Amino acid sequence: MSGARPILIVARLTLREAFRRRVLWALVGLTILIVALTWWAFSRIAEVTPVTGPVEMLGVSQILVMLAFMFSFVLAMTAVFAGSPAIGPDIENGLLLAVLARPIRRVDVLLGRWLGLAVVLVAYALVAGYLELAAADLASGYLPSDPLLAPPYLAAESLVLLTLAIVFSTRITSVAGGAIAVVGYGLVWMAGVAGGIGEAFNSDVLRGAGVVSRLILPSNVLWQGAAAALTPSEDVLNNSHLGSPALYRFSPFSGVAPSAFWLAWCVVWIVGMLALGAWLLRRREV
Amino acid sequence: MHESAAGAGGGATGPAIETHELRKQFGRIVAVDSLSMTVPRGEVFGFLGPNGAGKTTSVKMLLGLSAPTSGSGNVLGAPLGDVHARRRIGYLPELFRYQGWMTGREVLALHCELARLAKSDWGREIDDALSLVGLADRADDRTQTFSKGMQQRLGLGVALLGGPDLVILDEPTSALDPVGRQDVRHILSGLRERGTTVFLNSHLLTEVERVCDRVAVVDRGRVVAQGSIAELTAERGVRLRVTGPAEATAAIDGRFGRVRADGAWLAVDGIADADVPALVAAIVARGGEIHAVVPTRESLEERFMSLLGVAPDDAGSIGGVGGAGPVGGAE
Numbered sequence: 001m002s003g004a005r006p007i008l009i010v011a012r013l014t015l016r017e018a019f020r021r022r023v024l025w026a027l028v029g030l031t032i033l034i035v036a037l038t039w040w041a042f043s044r045i046a047e048v049t050p051v052t053g054p055v056e057m058l059g060v061s062q063i064l065v066m067l068a069f070m071f072s073f074v075l076a077m078t079a080v081f082a083g084s085p086a087i088g089p090d091i092e093n094g095l096l097l098a099v100l101a102r103p104i105r106r107v108d109v110l111l112g113r114w115l116g117l118a119v120v121l122v123a124y125a126l127v128a129g130y131l132e133l134a135a136a137d138l139a140s141g142y143l144p145s146d147p148l149l150a151p152p153y154l155a156a157e158s159l160v161l162l163t164l165a166i167v168f169s170t171r172i173t174s175v176a177g178g179a180i181a182v183v184g185y186g187l188v189w190m191a192g193v194a195g196g197i198g199e200a201f202n203s204d205v206l207r208g209a210g211v212v213s214r215l216i217l218p219s220n221v222l223w224q225g226a227a228a229a230l231t232p233s234e235d236v237l238n239n240s241h242l243g244s245p246a247l248y249r250f251s252p253f254s255g256v257a258p259s260a261f262w263l264a265w266c267v268v269w270i271v272g273m274l275a276l277g278a279w280l281l282r283r284r285e286v
Numbered sequence: 287m288h289e290s291a292a293g294a295g296g297g298a299t300g301p302a303i304e305t306h307e308l309r310k311q312f313g314r315i316v317a318v319d320s321l322s323m324t325v326p327r328g329e330v331f332g333f334l335g336p337n338g339a340g341k342t343t344s345v346k347m348l349l350g351l352s353a354p355t356s357g358s359g360n361v362l363g364a365p366l367g368d369v370h371a372r373r374r375i376g377y378l379p380e381l382f383r384y385q386g387w388m389t390g391r392e393v394l395a396l397h398c399e400l401a402r403l404a405k406s407d408w409g410r411e412i413d414d415a416l417s418l419v420g421l422a423d424r425a426d427d428r429t430q431t432f433s434k435g436m437q438q439r440l441g442l443g444v445a446l447l448g449g450p451d452l453v454i455l456d457e458p459t460s461a462l463d464p465v466g467r468q469d470v471r472h473i474l475s476g477l478r479e480r481g482t483t484v485f486l487n488s489h490l491l492t493e494v495e496r497v498c499d500r501v502a503v504v505d506r507g508r509v510v511a512q513g514s515i516a517e518l519t520a521e522r523g524v525r526l527r528v529t530g531p532a533e534a535t536a537a538i539d540g541r542f543g544r545v546r547a548d549g550a551w552l553a554v555d556g557i558a559d560a561d562v563p564a565l566v567a568a569i570v571a572r573g574g575e576i577h578a579v580v581p582t583r584e585s586l587e588e589r590f591m592s593l594l595g596v597a598p599d600d601a602g603s604i605g606g607v608g609g610a611g612p613v614g615g616a617e
Binding site (some may be wrong): 006009017020021055093094097098099100101103104105231248285286 | 294310346349351352369370372373375381382383384385387388396397399400401402441444477596
């Protein structure tokens with residue numbers, strides 16, 4: 001028996017459910033709204049002051065990062081709310097009984113659900129993210145340092161949270177799992193800010209807090225990557241009269257491009273968590 | 287261990303289900319204890335027990351949905367939980383629920399795909415299943431608009447897709463009206479004619495009595511009796527319709543068995559088959575006229591109650607003269 005096919009069956013089922021339940025239409029509506037608001041806001045800014053000098057570019061970049069942060073928050077919530085009820089309720093209400101009695105392993109169900117939701121989230125993040133950047137660019141002329149990288153970072157961040165929520169959904173209720181995932185997301189974001197402050201002021205304790213939080217839940221690694229991709233280049237920062245780029249890290253909307261180690265850690269973390277989820281689901285009574 | 291992929295080889299012969307000392311414990315609670323049973327191929331096997339006896343837990347262990355704490359077993363020749371063997375098993379869960387956003391036809395198509403049926407067969411399989419369970423008219427409605435009975439019918443259709451070798455039905459008529467129950471009995475008869483093994487988990491004794499070849503009675507996680515209906519329900523005696531002088535019947539009390547009145551009938555409990563001609567002759571010799579002699583058999587319900595140590599409401603009457611009929615036979 002091929003191992004991939006049952007996963008694809010469940011993934012396709014998940015996608016069909018998202019279409020049928022009009023989740024995708026809701027996301028499309030949200031995207032149009034966000035892009036329109038972005039275009040409108042940046043048009044107004046460009047009317048007040050042309051975005052050509054380093055200070056204006058930095059200012060506009062901060063607004064863009066703030067918008068991206070809100071978008072990342074929406075993505076994170078979407079990931080958590082989609083992932084938290086992905087497995088548990090289907091077990092509790094008996095939906096999975098008939099499915100699991102078929103020639104399909106529980107890990108196939110877990111991975112299929114993850115894959116289907118991941119496709120929805122990634123497609124939404126990429127389409128909405130690029131449209132938003134294009135709207136900002138068209139309206140103000142500001143193009144960040146790495147415009148192509150920001151949406152993939154945001155998409156990857158949502159995958160981290162989706163993974164966490166789905167793993168929780170194998171053992172605890174949707175409400176509890178969703179709440180823990182949201183709180184975890186907030187805590188590691190704050191720990192990331194603390195880590196940035198630690199970098200700026202050379203504090204080992206704060207820096208360590210940032211590192212530990214990223215090891216536990218690496219969503220902030222990817223958010224930092226998205227924020228870094230949306231800021232102007234270092235030349236602009238150096239000429240913006242704000243001091244060194246390191247001091248800029250003090251800002252909660254600052255970012256730093258993740259190293260290869262941290263990107264690899266994100267992959268390892270997702271794979272490891274899915275393995276943990278498969279183990280937990282395998283041991284669960286249905 | 288409940289998702290092994292040892293392969294379902296050697297599944298064509300031997301019993302459909304065989305378990306040895308299966309045990310399932312949830313913390314300190316023993317749900318199933320030392321479950322040993324054999325279900326021959328091609329039979330309709332009733333798995334009886336009161337609520338909480340461990341029936342559904344046993345079914346889940348057979349399907350690999352729950353790992354036994356200890357013990358072992360085979361289903362269609364493969365170890366419990368074998369993923370490949372599930373291709374040849376149909377299952378209707380006690381807690382039946384299907385994707386409410388899908389139509390009945392789509393749910394069946396999903397299970398065709400999950401069961402690895404050839405895509406060219408899906409249309410025929412789905413139409414046959416819909417027709418068999420009486421849902422052809424509602425096939426394209428979303429299942430969230432289905433009544434519970436219709437959902438259970440759909441579940442039965444799902445379980446029968448692809449002509450499985452073994453069909454496991456967990457309380458298949460719990461949501462059905464009398465017409466639906468009769469439909470299920472006809473479906474079970476059809477399955478038996480095709481040689482499909484049916485494992486029927488139920489606490490509806492009359493239903494089991496009417497359709498099953500063999501039964502196992504489980505109580506508090508243990509099999510307390512198993513065998514054919516005839517083996518489990520002993521012959522009780524005979525009933526006679528007698529007219530004539532009272533002494534014609536009074537004189538026989540105690541000679542052949544315990545005699546008691548049962549309405550217009552006379553019941554003689556405990557009489558051996560060989561003594562029935564002598565009983566008849568004794569009554570006739572004393573001036574009695576015999577209009578009918580009917581052998582009586584303990585009903586499955588009475589046997590079930592006695593196995594569980596519970597006195598039936600109507601204990602002492604033969605009235606379940608339901609018992610007087612061919613109780614061992616299916617319709």
